[in-house]
Amino acid sequence: MTRARSSPGQRSYNGMGHARGVKNLDDVISHIESRLDEKDEVRELTIKSSRTIARLSGSVIQGMHRGHDVAAALQETREEVLKLKSLLQDHPDLYHTGIVENAMQEACEAFLVHSILDAEPLPSPKELGVTDTAYLLGLGDVVGELRRFALEHLRRGDVKLASSFLEMMERILDALMRFDYPTALIALKRKQDVARSLIEKTRGEVAVAARSQDLAEKLDAVRAKL
Numbered sequence: 001m002t003r004a005r006s007s008p009g010q011r012s013y014n015g016m017g018h019a020r021g022v023k024n025l026d027d028v029i030s031h032i033e034s035r036l037d038e039k040d041e042v043r044e045l046t047i048k049s050s051r052t053i054a055r056l057s058g059s060v061i062q063g064m065h066r067g068h069d070v071a072a073a074l075q076e077t078r079e080e081v082l083k084l085k086s087l088l089q090d091h092p093d094l095y096h097t098g099i100v101e102n103a104m105q106e107a108c109e110a111f112l113v114h115s116i117l118d119a120e121p122l123p124s125p126k127e128l129g130v131t132d133t134a135y136l137l138g139l140g141d142v143v144g145e146l147r148r149f150a151l152e153h154l155r156r157g158d159v160k161l162a163s164s165f166l167e168m169m170e171r172i173l174d175a176l177m178r179f180d181y182p183t184a185l186i187a188l189k190r191k192q193d194v195a196r197s198l199i200e201k202t203r204g205e206v207a208v209a210a211r212s213q214d215l216a217e218k219l220d221a222v223r224a225k226l
Contacts, residue, residue, distance in 0.1 A: 039094070042087060046094050049084040050103035053077060057106040064113060065148060074114060078128075081107050085129045096131075104130040108138025113145050116168060133186050140176055140191030143169050147198050150206065159209045166206050169199050 056077040063070040081104065088095040108130055115122050125135040150165035173195045179188050 039091060042091050043094060045087060046084065046091075046097075047099060049080060049087065050099045053080050053084065053103040054106050056080060057103075057110040060110040061113065061145060064117060065145075065152075070114065074110065077107055077110060081129055101131070101134050101137075104134035105138040105141070108135050109141045109145065112139060112142050116142070116146070117149075136176065136179060136186060136188055137191060139172060140188065140195055143172050143195040143198055146172075147202050150202050154205060154209050157213070159206065159213050162206050162209065166199070166202050169195070169202065173199055 056073055060070045060073045060077060063073060084100070084103075085095075088100070094100065108125075108128060111123055111128055125132050128135065130138075146165045146169045150162040150169070153159075153162040153165065173192070176188065176192050176195060179186065181188070183189060
C-alpha cells in the first residue's frame with residue numbers, strides 16, 4: 001500500500017510530539033506563580049505602607065493646626081514614603097495604583113503646608129519622591145488647609161494675617177490653572193473648582209471682617225474724642 005505523503009509545509013502530529021511540547025509547562029507555570037506570589041506580597045505591603053503614610057500625614061496636618069511641633073511625625077512620614085518608593089522600584093504598575101497615589105497626595109499636602117507655615121521654599125516632586133500628579137493634587141488640597149488657618153486668624157481678629165493666607169490660596173490657584181489637561185492625564189479640574197469656591201468664600205469672609213474691623217476702629221476714634 002502506498003503511504004500518503006505530507007504536502008510541503010504540512011507537519012505530522014502524534015501523541016509523542018504533543019507530550020514533548022508541554023513537558024516544560026510545569027516549569028513555566030511555577031515561574032509565573034512565583035512572580036505573582038511575590039507581587040501579591042508586595043501589594044499587601046504597599047497597602048499597609050500607604051495607609052501608614054495617610055495616617056501620619058493626617059497627624060501632621062492636625063498637629064500644625066494645633067500649633068504642635070510636627071518635625072518628628074514629618075520625618076517619619078518622609079521615611080515611610082521613601083520605604084514605599086523603594087519597595088515598588090521593581091513594580092511600577094503598583095506604584096500608579098489609586099491607594100499609592102492617594103497616600104502620596106496626602107504626604108505632599110503635609111509637606112507643602114509645613115513649608116508654607118515655616119516660610120521655606122516648597123519642596124519639588126523629586127525631593128519628596130512623588131509623581132507630578134500626586135504633587136499637583138496635594139497642592140490643590142493645600143488650599144483647603146490654608147483656608148482653615150485664615151478662618152482661625154479671623155476668629156482671633158487678625159484680619160491682616162488671614163488676608164495673607166488668602167493671598168497664598170490665590171497664588172496656588174493661579175498655578176493650578178496653568179494645567180489645562182484632559183482628566184485622563186491628570187484629574188485636576190475638580191481640585192481647581194473646589195479651590196476656586198473656597199477662595200471666593202474666604203475672600204467674602206475676609207472682606208466682611210475687614211469692614212467690621214474698620215468700623216470698630218472708627219467708632220473707637222469717635223469715642224476717644226467724646
